[in-house]
Amino acid sequence: MADRSLVETTWDVVVVGGGNAALCAAITAAEKGASVLILEGAPKPYRGGNSRHTRNFRCMHRDPLSVLTEAYEEEEYFRDLLVVTKGKTDEGLARLAIRESEACLPWMEAHGVRFQPSLSGTLSLSRTNAFFLGGGKALVNAYYNTAEDLGVRAVYEAQVVHVGIEDGRFTHVEVELGGETLRIAGKAAVLAAGGFQADIDWLARAWGPSARNFLIRGTPYNRGVVLKDLLDQGAESIGDPTQCHAVAIDGRAPKYDGGIATRIDCVPFSIVVNKDGRRFYDEGEDVWPKRYAIWGRLVAAQPDQMAYAIIDHKSIDLFMPTVFPPEKAETIEGLARRLGLPVPALKQTVEDFNKACREGVFHPTELDGLATEGVAPEKTNWARPLDTPPYYGYLLRPGVTFTYLGLKVDETARVTAPEGVGDGRYANIWAAGEIMAGNVLGEGYLAGFGMTIGTVFGRIAGREAADHVL
Ligand SMILES: Cc1cc2nc3c(=O)[nH]c(=O)nc-3n(C[C@H](O)[C@H](O)[C@H](O)COP(=O)(O)OP(=O)(O)OC[C@H]3O[C@@H](n4cnc5c(N)ncnc54)[C@H](O)[C@@H]3O)c2cc1C
Numbered sequence: 001m002a003d004r005s006l007v008e009t010t011w012d013v014v015v016v017g018g019g020n021a022a023l024c025a026a027i028t029a030a031e032k033g034a035s036v037l038i039l040e041g042a043p044k045p046y047r048g049g050n051s052r053h054t055r056n057f058r059c060m061h062r063d064p065l066s067v068l069t070e071a072y073e074e075e076e077y078f079r080d081l082l083v084v085t086k087g088k089t090d091e092g093l094a095r096l097a098i099r100e101s102e103a104c105l106p107w108m109e110a111h112g113v114r115f116q117p118s119l120s121g122t123l124s125l126s127r128t129n130a131f132f133l134g135g136g137k138a139l140v141n142a143y144y145n146t147a148e149d150l151g152v153r154a155v156y157e158a159q160v161v162h163v164g165i166e167d168g169r170f171t172h173v174e175v176e177l178g179g180e181t182l183r184i185a186g187k188a189a190v191l192a193a194g195g196f197q198a199d200i201d202w203l204a205r206a207w208g209p210s211a212r213n214f215l216i217r218g219t220p221y222n223r224g225v226v227l228k229d230l231l232d233q234g235a236e237s238i239g240d241p242t243q244c245h246a247v248a249i250d251g252r253a254p255k256y257d258g259g260i261a262t263r264i265d266c267v268p269f270s271i272v273v274n275k276d277g278r279r280f281y282d283e284g285e286d287v288w289p290k291r292y293a294i295w296g297r298l299v300a301a302q303p304d305q306m307a308y309a310i311i312d313h314k315s316i317d318l319f320m321p322t323v324f325p326p327e328k329a330e331t332i333e334g335l336a337r338r339l340g341l342p343v344p345a346l347k348q349t350v351e352d353f354n355k356a357c358r359e360g361v362f363h364p365t366e367l368d369g370l371a372t373e374g375v376a377p378e379k380t381n382w383a384r385p386l387d388t389p390p391y392y393g394y395l396l397r398p399g400v401t402f403t404y405l406g407l408k409v410d411e412t413a414r415v416t417a418p419e420g421v422g423d424g425r426y427a428n429i430w431a432a433g434e435i436m437a438g439n440v441l442g443e444g445y446l447a448g449f450g451m452t453i454g455t456v457f458g459r460i461a462g463r464e465a466a467d468h469v470l
Contacts, residue, residue, distance in 0.1 A: 014186035019049035021433025022192035023143035024458030030150035032466035039158040048140030050218035053259040056129040058448030088442025100456040112142030129448040168422035188428040188465040195403035195434040196224025206241035213305040220256040234418030239404040239438025245445040246296025251395030265319035270309040274302040277345030284381035293445035296398040326392040354385035404438035413461040430461035
């Protein structure tokens, strides 16, 4: 039998979810004096959803700030966002997220988050991205400790299955907890339960059957139950269900929760072929932080949703070491056999590529313009022949990070209601994090922006919810 105080209390703010956005909202609301309940669907060791996998957030700053070097101002940040989203963003909300990110960093530090200088080994992010000391897990733990100190109640294995709304006003949530379905009442709700990427059936409905071959990089608990419940009740949606953040990851990763360790960063220094042994895209289009997010989609479009990144000995130390060792062979033929690729086709692809490489200066940390000539697709940077054994190969599969279909919100993070309800918004429902990220991420991804969205809108949602109640 669940603790009766949960159902006997009318909470000021009920926060659904238990990741970064939820915690930022809960802390902010509690600091304003609200009684706050966090309902986290995962068991305690898995609390923190996708946020516990993160490493950094992208932060605007006019001068050096904490671990961040130089300056990274609004216009540059916004331009970077426009490039990856191809303009599919709500400019007002995007600029709000960017501008507010500057105040987030000191707020995060004041609430227990520690930062470290940006990691070396990949292309440098020290100016744009602040790295969490101990990663997202440490961030999440620090926030739970802070929330607890503020009197926030967190309940684990509490799956919210329905958000009760009457006349455009949130009244209660229905929660599966300890084998019971409880009705928990609240005066305001912050929905921060993530996207739907862990619901493979939903992904397959959006993407087609190929989605069943996708790997889910993050938590298995983000199944979009709350998002679907709201959409079923007529809440306005934003974003395209077929858009998501997907990277190409190690094809040997577990189906769920493989996290950051399954990433493979060698694409710019490799050739990438499909299972027919053919190249299909410019591997040297851009540096890792800006371009790695498109490779998930590219691999998803290949037969059986598989691809293979192939490098030679010259490149093996140029990227972050991988958790699982690559396949290795002294010859391209041997590597093809180890990877299960057609030997003549791979040999031909490598020969054609090598012939198209030109003399020039190779510069691994910047766009070096060392491009191929006369091969399709061309490789526009870092094109060096594969000629130095041993050769290495990684199986790649699409790894979904998060989905973009979400709840439409305004600049106060309030959720947009169906036409004719209230003033066009629910009276007392706010949303933050992945569940509304589609407002600013219509397409593509900018490394570190997920945590920016969650932190900025989490804080706004917590503030607004508390102000509404108190
Ligand atoms: C491997 C990996 C690495 C990443 N690295 C970065 C990075 O370095 N920088 C960055 O900015 N972004 C990164 N991201 C993206 C980032 O994780 C997200 O954008 C961000 O964490 C979203 O925060 P959130 O609070 O919205 O969701 P989450 O942190 O996923 O939290 C959602 C929570 O809701 C809970 N939940 C779901 N459904 C229910 C329900 N029905 N009832 C109750 N609770 C429910 C889940 O258990 C979970 O705790 C990464 C993602 C992954 C997977």
